[in-house]
Amino acid sequence: DTGVSQDPRHKITKRGQNVTFRCDPISEHNRLYWYRQTLGQGPEFLTYFQNEAQLEKSRLLSDRFSAERPKGSFSTLEIQRTEQGDSAMYLCASRRLAGHTDTQYFGPGTRLTVL
């Protein structure tokens, strides 16, 4: 396994700008998750993909957030019209279809700072 990768690792943007993050899961993992982690808190679930289908979205995911996973490979998370409250670490995780299917493997995260 080469591990879950995320890009960029850090993003600083001004309020009102759009940002997009990318996640590349472990190659044989068909399930992909996005979480948001704010300072002093544990990660909170945002959304989930099985292959290319987005099967669940949290109420945390406002209309300004959109996620895609074209062709069931990498995923992108876009935030439009960023607000200071969007500042957080955005984590991606993936899990496999067989074996310990309950276990998720996390990427290093993208830390977003909105000025």
Added chain:
Amino acid sequence: AQTVTQSQPEMSVQEAETVTLSCTYDTSENNYYLFWYKQPPSRQMILVIRQEAYKQQNATENRFSVNFQKAAKSFSLKISDSQLGDTAMYFCAFVLGSGTYKYIFGTGTRLKVLA
């Protein structure tokens, strides 16, 4: 709804000593899994140990072991022979054994191992 509570925001332990981190959870389901993840400073989350709720035997992984008390809904992590590299945030996580398998995390315990 399921919840996870970690009541110790910070802990410290001397190198080579043993430390126990607490976690309680709330659920009315029977099919679930519990995890401890480690998040070193500025590094990605790593799985420490995993427990299947239907197994009475406590999970162990080298120096890490859990005390799983299903009736009490308690899931503590014991780290033996603490090492400087164990310094990290530790998150307890819960996942139902069906549906999306999204994780529910506690707020974390910051562990510092002292030389």
